[in-house]
Amino acid sequence: MKVALRTYGGLAAVLDPRRPPQVLDTDALPEAAAAELARLLAAAGSMPEEDTDGRARDAMSYTITAEDGDRVTVLEQSDAAMTPAFAALLTWLRKHFAQR
Amino acid sequence: MSRTRPVNCIIPPYILEKLLDSEDREERQAALDTLLVTARLRGERAIRASFSGAAAPGVGRRTVFDCEEDEFLANAVLARTEDGPESADASVNRAFDALGLTRDFYKEVFERNSIDGRGMRLDGYVHFGFQVKNAFWDGRQMLFGDGDGKEFSDLTGSLDVIAHELTHGVTDHTSGFEYHNQSGALNESISDVFGSLVKQWSLKQSAEEADWLIGADVYTPGIGGDALRSMKNPGHAFNNPKFGKDPQPDRMSKFVHLPDTWQGDNGAVHYNSGIPNKAFFLTAVRIGGFAWEAAGSIWYESLKASGPEDDFQDFATTTFQKAGELFTAGSHEQSAVLSAWREVEVPVKGVPVGVARVRSFAVDGNGGAGRMDGSAALAKQVSALNDKVETLAKDVAALKGAR
Ligand SMILES: [Zn+2]
Numbered sequence: 386m387k388v389a390l391r392t393y394g395g396l397a398a399v400l401d402p403r404r405p406p407q408v409l410d411t412d413a414l415p416e417a418a419a420a421e422l423a424r425l426l427a428a429a430g431s432m433p434e435e436d437t438d439g440r441a442r443d444a445m446s447y448t449i450t451a452e453d454g455d456r457v458t459v460l461e462q463s464d465a466a467m468t469p470a471f472a473a474l475l476t477w478l479r480k481h482f483a484q485r
Numbered sequence: 486m487s488r489t490r491p492v493n494c495i496i497p498p499y500i501l502e503k504l505l506d507s508e509d510r511e512e513r514q515a516a517l518d519t520l521l522v523t524a525r526l527r528g529e530r531a532i533r534a535s536f537s538g539a540a541a542p543g544v545g546r547r548t549v550f551d552c553e554e555d556e557f558l559a560n561a562v563l564a565r566t567e568d569g570p571e572s573a574d575a576s577v578n579r580a581f582d583a584l585g586l587t588r589d590f591y592k593e594v595f596e597r598n599s600i601d602g603r604g605m606r607l608d609g610y611v612h613f614g615f616q617v618k619n620a621f622w623d624g625r626q627m628l629f630g631d632g633d634g635k636e637f638s639d640l641t642g643s644l645d646v647i648a649h650e651l652t653h654g655v656t657d658h659t660s661g662f663e664y665h666n667q668s669g670a671l672n673e674s675i676s677d678v679f680g681s682l683v684k685q686w687s688l689k690q691s692a693e694e695a696d697w698l699i700g701a702d703v704y705t706p707g708i709g710g711d712a713l714r715s716m717k718n719p720g721h722a723f724n725n726p727k728f729g730k731d732p733q734p735d736r737m738s739k740f741v742h743l744p745d746t747w748q749g750d751n752g753a754v755h756y757n758s759g760i761p762n763k764a765f766f767l768t769a770v771r772i773g774g775f776a777w778e779a780a781g782s783i784w785y786e787s788l789k790a791s792g793p794e795d796d797f798q799d800f801a802t803t804t805f806q807k808a809g810e811l812f813t814a815g816s817h818e819q820s821a822v823l824s825a826w827r828e829v830e831v832p833v834k835g836v837p838v839g840v841a842r843v844r845s846f847a848v849d850g851n852g853g854a855g856r857m858d859g860s861a862a863l864a865k866q867v868s869a870l871n872d873k874v875e876t877l878a879k880d881v882a883a884l885k886g887a888r
Contacts, residue, residue: 395619440624442653
């Protein structure tokens with residue numbers, strides 16, 4: 386499974402075009418990490434999105450795409466309104482990409 | 486350049502009217518408050534100092550929370566309160582101090598009591614999320630990430646960024662500029678304008694001395710001399726191999742068109758803010774002196790007089806009108822506003838044909854009968870005002886004595 390994280394907006398939104406998606410392949414992960422990521426993805430996908438009240442300014446938004454064969458899951462949420470499951474997934478990905 | 490302005494240029498005409506006409510005690514008090522602010526602007530700190538202890542406690546009280554790298558505010562830990570001790574955590578103290586400076590700026594310069602004008606509490610959250618390269622206003626509070634150490638260092642390290650975020654709250658409670666397309670770019674610009682003014686005010690820098698940069702202290706810590714945005718030179722804040730060149734436009738002919746989506750920065754709000762940012766910079770340097778005084782007052786009054794859907798031209802027109810109200814039509818200040826918007830290619834509506842002529846009269850001193858009448862009227866106005874200022878100064882002395 387390929388998982389990609391794209392980040393948009395925020396105080397430095399003008400850098401968006403210069404922020405390539407961060408991508409990982411679960412085949413390259415240790416088994417436990419791959420299982421953990423799959424669990425986080427499933428949890429984030431099953432939790433209904435929070436409504437944004439539109440009052441946030443400079444908030445970042447995130448698109449997480451998981452591609453498993455023909456099955457593509459796209460999750461999109463913002464700092465302004467984020468489910469706990471999406472936040473957990475995002476933090477996991479951030480920590481993973483920070484290590485590299 | 487430092488200019489000494491006649492008193493009628495500092496106290497707005499509408500307040501003048503109140504000063505001159507009011508018998509009402511409360512109105513006199515309001516005028517007195519304004520006088521104190523204006524007196525402070527002229528550096529007469531002694532008068533204000535006698536009142537500094539008179540401010541009621543509990544207005545814009547600060548609370549800083551530590552998110553401990555979590556994204557959930559409910560899990561955040563209380564780290565510092567208004568009356569509590571300093572924290573051992575530098576990020577907490579920086580956020581606390583910057584929120585205080587911003588609150589004091591609005592109070593002392595514009596007599597604004599916190600974000601909503603009614604003493605709204607100031608809640609800041611530091612260490613938001615894991616290496617979050619951002620600071621934002623969520624509609625109620627300010628959140629600051631730690632940065633990743635490459636694109637951004639800890640966002641609490643920038644006073645202008647913190648003041649930028651707090652000002653989003655002020656805009657919400659005044660014009661309510663909608664956060665997309667031109668009104669969104671105005672929303673962004675207002676945050677940059679007052680963000681930069683808070684920094685200039687705290688450093689007591691004139692318009693000429695200020696760097697007019699946003700985020701210089703936190704953006705790309707490994708690269709010196711750059712910033713996230715430059716109000717003086719939009720499009721030239723940064724230029725590096727990783728992030729390319731600053732794409733902000735500095736005039737309408739370079740306006741950036743992007744879709745009104747998250748991915749399109751809500752219609753390029755962080756791009757096109759460069760245009761009104763440059764207009765403010767030009768206004769401030771052309772007026773000279775401290776930017777938060779004349780230029781800041783014009784922009785603040787215009788913010789309060791604007792509506793949610795106003796575009797660049799609407800706002801330019803409002804600033805022109807407010808400059809006329811605050812400093813008289815055809816004044817140096819109003820001419821500075823007009824020339825600034827013209828330079829960034831935003832047309833101002835309703836400019837009287839006579840404005841340029843009045844201006845040239847003032848410059849070449851070629852006064853006819855009409856001008857003499859104007860001068861005589863002005864002299865009379867100033868004289869009447871001086872009488873009132875003296876009366877108010879006595880009020881101040883009396884109050885001081887009563888304390
Ligand atoms: Zn902003």
